[in-house]
Amino acid sequence: MAPTPLLGARTLDRQTARTLPPGPRLPTLAQTVLFASHRKTFFPRMRERYGDVFTIRLVPSSRVVVVLSRPDHIREVFGQPPSVMHAGEGNTVLEPIMGSHSLLLLDDEDHVRMRRQLMPAFSGQALRGYAGMVAELARAEVAKWPVGKPFKLHQRMRDLTLEVILQVVFGVTDSARLDQLRPLLDKIVSVSPVIMLGGFYPALLRMPPWRTYLTTQLKVDEILYDEIARRRGNLAGRNDVLSRLLAAGNWSDVELRDQLVTLLLAGHETTATALAWAFHELARRPEELEFGQRAADAGADDELEAIVKEAMRLHPVVYQVGRRLTETADVAGYRLPRGTTIMAAMGLVHRDPQHFPVPEDFRPRRFLEDDPPAPGTWIPFGGGARRCIGAGFSLMEGTEILREALKLYNFHAPNPTPEPAKPKNVTLVPSRGAEVQVTPRCPKLPRANTRSRTWDRTRRREQQPGPEQDPRTGTPTEGWNTSRGLRTGCGGWEQDLGPGNSGWGVSAGYFLCPAPGRCV
Numbered sequence: 001m002a003p004t005p006l007l008g009a010r011t012l013d014r015q016t017a018r019t020l021p022p023g024p025r026l027p028t029l030a031q032t033v034l035f036a037s038h039r040k041t042f043f044p045r046m047r048e049r050y051g052d053v054f055t056i057r058l059v060p061s062s063r064v065v066v067v068l069s070r071p072d073h074i075r076e077v078f079g080q081p082p083s084v085m086h087a088g089e090g091n092t093v094l095e096p097i098m099g100s101h102s103l104l105l106l107d108d109e110d111h112v113r114m115r116r117q118l119m120p121a122f123s124g125q126a127l128r129g130y131a132g133m134v135a136e137l138a139r140a141e142v143a144k145w146p147v148g149k150p151f152k153l154h155q156r157m158r159d160l161t162l163e164v165i166l167q168v169v170f171g172v173t174d175s176a177r178l179d180q181l182r183p184l185l186d187k188i189v190s191v192s193p194v195i196m197l198g199g200f201y202p203a204l205l206r207m208p209p210w211r212t213y214l215t216t217q218l219k220v221d222e223i224l225y226d227e228i229a230r231r232r233g234n235l236a237g238r239n240d241v242l243s244r245l246l247a248a249g250n251w252s253d254v255e256l257r258d259q260l261v262t263l264l265l266a267g268h269e270t271t272a273t274a275l276a277w278a279f280h281e282l283a284r285r286p287e288e289l290e291f292g293q294r295a296a297d298a299g300a301d302d303e304l305e306a307i308v309k310e311a312m313r314l315h316p317v318v319y320q321v322g323r324r325l326t327e328t329a330d331v332a333g334y335r336l337p338r339g340t341t342i343m344a345a346m347g348l349v350h351r352d353p354q355h356f357p358v359p360e361d362f363r364p365r366r367f368l369e370d371d372p373p374a375p376g377t378w379i380p381f382g383g384g385a386r387r388c389i390g391a392g393f394s395l396m397e398g399t400e401i402l403r404e405a406l407k408l409y410n411f412h413a414p415n416p417t418p419e420p421a422k423p424k425n426v427t428l429v430p431s432r433g434a435e436v437q438v439t440p441r442c443p444k445l446p447r448a449n450t451r452s453r454t455w456d457r458t459r460r461r462e463q464q465p466g467p468e469q470d471p472r473t474g475t476p477t478e479g480w481n482t483s484r485g486l487r488t489g490c491g492g493w494e495q496d497l498g499p500g501n502s503g504w505g506v507s508a509g510y511f512l513c514p515a516p517g518r519c520v
């Protein structure tokens with residue numbers, strides 16, 4: 001028998017429609033606008049009114065969407081066989097950008113196979129291999145921050161996470177190639193809802209601005225294919241995601257290209273946004289900032305990770321994830337027909353006082369106590385067979401970046417009122433760009449971006465050459481003009497930024513803190 005097409009709400013018979021969870025009677029367009037622009041207030045109101053499970057209707061074709069807000073209900077969905085709960089088919093709009101092999105677009109066997117090929121590059125061992133590279137990029141970035149002047153940290157985080165994708169994921173380190181790729185990728189990641197329309201209406205792709213976008217993408221593809229070809233011939237000593245993928249799997253060039261673009265689009269804005277929220281909260285709360293700075297000084301990565309986790313709980317970057325039923329299924333006590341979309345609203349779970357006491361408070365220590373959040377209540381990365389493949393990567397990245405920034409600076413919020421979240425494609429971003437102001441933690445530190453001769457002289461006088469150990473690697477260093485990296489002292493903010501860098505290191509080498517331990 002030929003399969004019947006997936007049902008839309010219009011084709012549901014009255015009996016089935018009556019058995020759906022309750023929901024608003026607003027016109028579909030109004031519900032769609034509320035969902036697209038105000039989900040952070042719309043969903044909590046619907047839950048208050050209709051209970052833990054409610055139905056909304058969205059365009060196109062007045063699609064039935066059942067929203068879940070209880071961890072046990074959501075677990076039912078994440079635990080169902082992926083053949084019953086499709087996620088890829090809801091992403092087909094991304095195909096012109098990510099390509100038909102993208103992990104995000106696949107379902108069933110193809111998804112399982114592709115995911116298996118990708119996994120080795122995201123294992124615990126692989127993540128440990130990337131951490132040093134991320135820390136180095138973070139160190140260079142935070143040294144460039146303007147001291148004493150408010151700036152929008154979200155954009156800085158975007159620049160940094162883009163650099164991480166370029167160098168740690170794509171493994172591009174050649175400076176000419178980096179200069180070539182940076183502006184192109186910057187355009188690719190600025191994919192607006194208008195550009196996404198091209199996925200629904202392919203005829204648009206022939207017109208500007210869609211054509212312009214695709215032309216940029218072709219230029220990126222050309223570079224990526226060239227990188228893949230070069231890398232195939234030379235993997236020795238390489239420790240980036242692309243090289244690990246090549247070493248572990250049997251890939252065609254197109255498959256690899258599609259995954260690289262997917263990792264770029266899935267991993268760049270999301271991680272940048274989570275970190276922007278984390279810094280926004282720390283800047284507003286001196287006690288939590290101090291907790292973070294102590295963790296950074298002590299190398300307490302689990303405490304830094306708890307800050308990232310709490311930021312993701314309070315400000316879920318992705319508020320909900322969707323699945324489409326390929327057959328009738330029992331979910332949350334309802335028999336839901338084939339074709340129904342189910343949304344797991346992580347944002348609702350994260351703000352539920354049953355799971356997180358005083359949920360509106362930013363309290364990283366809740367992840368470290370004897371009674372941490374119960375399994376299934378902290379789910380910023382979705383779950384089941386589709387759980388974010390970059391979850392570990394983004395936590396590692398967040399920890400490294402927090403450590404480098406907190407070791408160096410005090411953070412202040414020029415405007416201490418909380419920034420509201422605004423939707424940007426699938427993410428919820430801070431609406432004022434996470435505005436912060438930083439000042440150096442060490443009173444002896446000259447203002448960043450200022451070349452100070454006095455400081456340079458002082459630094460040379462106080463510099464104590466001689467064999468020492470790099471506290472991170474244990475490698476002996478020999479003082480002036482030797483290894484890069486962190487040194488001893490009050491948590492290791494002394495660092496070599498190399499010549500030409502805009503930080504306070506004005507020549508190659510590093511300096512020793514004249515007052516170790518006294519400034520923190």
Ligand code: HEM
Binds near residue numbers: 317318384387391
């Ligand atoms: C704070 C950072 C991030 C957040 C909040 C986030 C969140 C998510 C969510 C909610 C999903 C969908 C899960 C589901 O449907 O159950 C997802 C999927 C995915 N994410 Fe992330 N993500 C982050 C960072 C990253 C990074 C750094 C990468 C890669 C470098 C990445 C790559 C992916 C990919 C490839 C998928 C598709 C997985 C699949 O369909 O099997 N993400 N992410």
